[in-house]
Amino acid sequence: MTVPTVVTLDIGGTTIKGALVGADGQELKRLDRDTGASSGESEVVARVRAVARELADAGTVGVGLSVPGIVDTAAGVARHAVNLGFRDTPLAALVAEEVGVPVVLEQDCRAAAVAESEIGLGRDARDLMVVVLGTGVAAGLIVDGRPLAGADGSAGELGHLPVYPDGEHCACGQRGCLEVYASASGIARRYAAAGGTRAGATAADVASSLDSDVVAARVWREATEALGLALATATLLLDPALIVLAGGLTGAGDTLLRPVRSELQGALAWRQAPPVANSPLGGDAGRLGAAILAWRAAGYEDVVLRDAV
Amino acid sequence: MTVPTVVTLDIGGTTIKGALVGADGQELKRLDRDTGASSGESEVVARVRAVARELADAGTVGVGLSVPGIVDTAAGVARHAVNLGFRDTPLAALVAEEVGVPVVLEQDCRAAAVAESEIGLGRDARDLMVVVLGTGVAAGLIVDGRPLAGADGSAGELGHLPVYPDGEHCACGQRGCLEVYASASGIARRYAAAGGTRAGATAADVASSLDSDVVAARVWREATEALGLALATATLLLDPALIVLAGGLTGAGDTLLRPVRSELQGALAWRQAPPVANSPLGGDAGRLGAAILAWRAAGYEDVVLRDAV
Structure with a gap:
């Protein structure tokens, strides 16, 4: 039986912090990779897609992305992030193309706030x-x-x-x-x-x-x-x-x-x-928040990762 | 045939500005009365109830109240309004008792903002x-x-x-x-x-x-x-x-x-x-906002009073 999972990526200025997360909040896999920001937008996007693909398994039902800067969550677009070269980058669609499941994009502080309000x-x-x-x-x-x-x-x-x-x-x-x-x-x-x-x-x-x-x-x-x-x-x-x-x-x-x-x-x-x-969530808040949003985007409203903390 | 109406009261420091409003936004009746604030909370409440009763007609489906200070909208309670003597005053319930229809209570600036967002x-x-x-x-x-x-x-x-x-x-x-x-x-x-x-x-x-x-x-x-x-x-x-x-x-x-x-x-x-x-709404914003909220509270989601302006 396939167990449902989500992929969550917290994309920072220097590191993409990724994880594959189960419905109990447990991290089944962890993958951190250099963002490649010095090489510009297309390289960052390629690495984000690659990390998402590597983490996803047969049960993956959704992906959550946490990114800095100005984010249009409804459109799934990273409007502006100087350090990553994002400028109206349709990141949610680009990752969905790679992984084939619903992808939700949220600004990093808002993702952290979601984690704090759900499990912090x-x-x-x-x-x-x-x-x-x-x-x-x-x-x-x-x-x-x-x-x-x-x-x-x-x-x-x-x-x-x-x-x-x-x-x-x-x-x-x-x-x-x-x-x-x-x-x-x-x-x-x-x-x-x-x-x-x-x-x-x-x-x-x-x-x-x-x-x-x-x-x-x-x-x-x-x-x-x-x-x-x-x-x-x-x-x-x-x-x-x-x-x-x-x-x-x-x-x-x-x-x-x-x-x-x-x-x-x-x-x-x-x-x-x-x-x-x-x-109490420390540096994990953005990634946890993106995971919660990924579960929601996949229709699992009840998954709140209470065991993650 | 009875035409549905709402009663709206904007309760200020000196005047209760009331109106009976039709679904097209037209004011069918208007009634302004001194708040009686110098006589304290019970006198203000009695006057609010009286104005609401006088304005209501056979078609009245809801009442909207706009009040200053700190307001708990969900509970229908005026938490604190120094100039009116309100202190945890359950104003919505007290007016509902008088008029027998759903009553919604909102803080005056928020009521004005509702009016501005709907018809301004x-x-x-x-x-x-x-x-x-x-x-x-x-x-x-x-x-x-x-x-x-x-x-x-x-x-x-x-x-x-x-x-x-x-x-x-x-x-x-x-x-x-x-x-x-x-x-x-x-x-x-x-x-x-x-x-x-x-x-x-x-x-x-x-x-x-x-x-x-x-x-x-x-x-x-x-x-x-x-x-x-x-x-x-x-x-x-x-x-x-x-x-x-x-x-x-x-x-x-x-x-x-x-x-x-x-x-x-x-x-x-x-x-x-x-x-x-x-x-563009001038001093009418609070009363208009309360009217919009009254229509919503009565289940008339589509009434937005566009003709009122």
């Missing part, structure tokens, strides 16, 4: 926000149980909220963007620019030396202040039941959570802040 | 934001065709976005809230505080004297700058197809629209701003 901390929440704090900062929003894509598929650009209108310049051309202060790259850059003595310090290094390094302590405080402000803004607009932090910066654990919770509540004078927690 | 400028948009610029500032959000309420029914609090984190104090206890700068009351207050020479000037007075009054010009510019920043933030998070301005301040017409459009685009370095327009 958001199981009881209809409205939640997942904030991915990595090289950049972006959010995946779940509203009334569904991912919020927006009119152009670009909702959730939390990293470019102008938290300080007259603040430091951002590479995007705006000023005072959250990402300038609270991304891993921003923290490392600001530590070095402020004369931090630890050469080549990463954001994790900064987080781990708050007690002994006044520059680190200040840069970290400014990061969590900016993040608290942005989360207050998002709370006022969206009223989430829960905010989940994800991405590399959450490696700092309570060193991140404690000041962010405090700054968020401090910025909300007249309403209680929603709870803020670190994701 | 948002007919072609699945995602839009209606910003009501009156004594205060608040937004009604439509996401993927549905009003966004949030976990506690308090989504859309645009007026308290901290646009300037170190800005002027707001009555809410926060600093730099949009409402401080861009509400009608905020504009009038800031004009007076800045030494504006026109005693008792309203926001409309300020808007109409930009060419001759440097204080008015500065206060108005600061209002539209703050609004542009807040709309940029909302655009980055929600990616609406359209932003509709409503409320008293839109009486200024292009004097409002032109700088707001320019400030919004100026704050968005790397993406195009959504179009911004003034609502």
